[in-house]
Amino acid sequence: MPDDIHDPGRKRPNGALEADILAALHRAGTPLTAGEVVDRLSRRLSYSTVVTVLSRLHTKRLLDRAQRGRAYAYSPATDESGLAARRMQGVLDELPDREAVLTHFVANLPAADEHLLRQLLAADAADAADTAPTAEGRD
Structure with a gap:
């Protein structure tokens, strides 16, 4: 030891x-x-x-x-997956070119992880559309 x-x-x-x-x-x-x-x-x-x-x-x-x-x-403060997400966010926050970092990250994902990420992004977009104010609700 x-x-x-x-x-x-x-x-x-x-x-x-x-x-x-x-x-x-x-x-x-x-x-x-x-x-x-x-x-x-x-x-x-x-x-x-x-x-x-x-x-x-x-x-x-x-x-x-x-x-x-x-x-x-x-x-x-959070579970292990939450800690990993915070670390990933920290890396993005430290570097000036977020687009380049994310592009490299996605390009190097295994196909199954890329598919999962696309599903999560689509679900998030659908949730955002469901909660967006409608034309009648705007002033």
Whole structure:
């Protein structure tokens, strides 16, 4: 088992620590304090490292938190698919050419995923048409 406390020079991939902590919170199914997260992680991390990551995830609005005694208890703001969608939105928000990103994304989708995406977009368009104001309802 990796021992991050005693190997401070060990470089983790970007986001790996956040992903581990988010996964622990999802598995828990209930809000956890930083100390409880430390206890549930498969790797040894310092309490202060976990507090820092939890705070950053809360700032990114990926976690909700509530006061529990003198500490905060954290829970995921959404389920795993919602988190993935937020990450995808974040990538789009970071890059200036959204059309190019989306074009490459769709071009590289497997056929079944592209079909599913087209179905979802068609259903969304139909929902929008159903809720659009009619000519009689406009002033």
